[in-house]
Amino acid sequence: MVQKLETLVETASQTAGPYVHIGLMPTYAGNAGYYDEEIGVSPIEEGCEGEIIEITGSVYDGTGWAMRDALIESWQPDAKGVFPGQEGADPKVSGHCRFAAHAETGEFTLRTVKPGKVKGRGGVVSAPHISLWVVARGINIGLQTRIYFEDEDNSSDPLLARIEQRPRVETLIAKKTGEGKYRFDIRLQGEGETVFLDI
């Protein structure tokens, strides 16, 4: 016998299921007015500092089908790389958004401010990125990934540097399709599978 550890084990995840939208995005689910104020409607308010961008994409399953029921959450810092809650953060950036694949087309759009570079532990600097968390029926534990931008310098980003198979880096980089517009597709499985994170 040995001494007993005092740590607890994290509660096991379970799938968000097919009806996750009624809980997290009631208006999208057709239950408008359920709450006075919904969570994660927009990551920014009008008048925030920085470039406003729109990222469009789809979440594809292993057969190449654009999923109609995926729900995504995003988290990011402001244009200067300061997270909400930290000193000096832009008060018009909440940094958090919930958005869903369109029930007919499977396409999502995130309208936000382009995030700045972030300085982390030990002074390591990350290239601008938005963190994502993807849930849906059939996903047993939420999938973490990140959106980087092709028009930023990603060469010394510590996370991208750890991806051994260099072509897979591209799965995390949004492609510029126009002024302030980007495309970012997520592939859960198979050819071009997105790099998912365990951080």
Next chain:
Amino acid sequence: MSNFITTDKGPLIPRNRDAHPVAYDPGYKTSVARSPNLPLLSMESSPSEETGPTFGHGKLGALDNNLILNWTKGAAPAVGERILMHGRVLDENARPVPNTLIEIWQANAGGRYRHKKDTYLAPLDPNFGGCGRTLTDENGYYQFLTVRPGAYPWPNRGNDWRPMHIHISVYGHSFGQRLITQMYFEGDPLINHCPIAATIKNRAQLDALVAPLDLAHSRPLDYLAYKFDIVLRGRRQSMFENKLEGM
């Protein structure tokens, strides 16, 4: 001394994936094409995972945690077995997680969701919406008043039924703690036949999703209580580690 104190400053404790369901499980058919084939990329947490959204009481309405009344704004109660769902949110260091948002959603007493895609035979209850939310208090406690959801059949294998369950979403204080899970009910025989519950291969971890009947917190002539504690990832801090820049 500041480096010695255990606070929310260190990296997140890496997730023990064995405590969670497997991604790919042929018994749960939808997971087959929705599970990554390639390994996840592991690394130490960064500000992106160690910070997270916060929510104030200002966003919440007075009935948000009362599912018996919130759909009708208090006009008429929902049908079903009245229950108090309550518990604590803790982290892996056994510390309470205060002021964190918990959201729940569920089927009504007949096993039907208020969702356009749910076409089960059981009728909608005009007085039940099926969603609620609340913030934990300063000691990590939360409470919901609701009705016990019914079991229902779902298209998977020929005759699969979901045990009675309530979906739960929790934030914690950092985006890397984000968790969605489901609470089951003590004594439900369907738990052992459910392919979704069975995606958790560690029996103790599945048992930890089953809320016991809690008579001590039940209210005579009103509701039964079920207790459900939730454990989120914790953070590491030793005197030998540097703090996160700028925090």
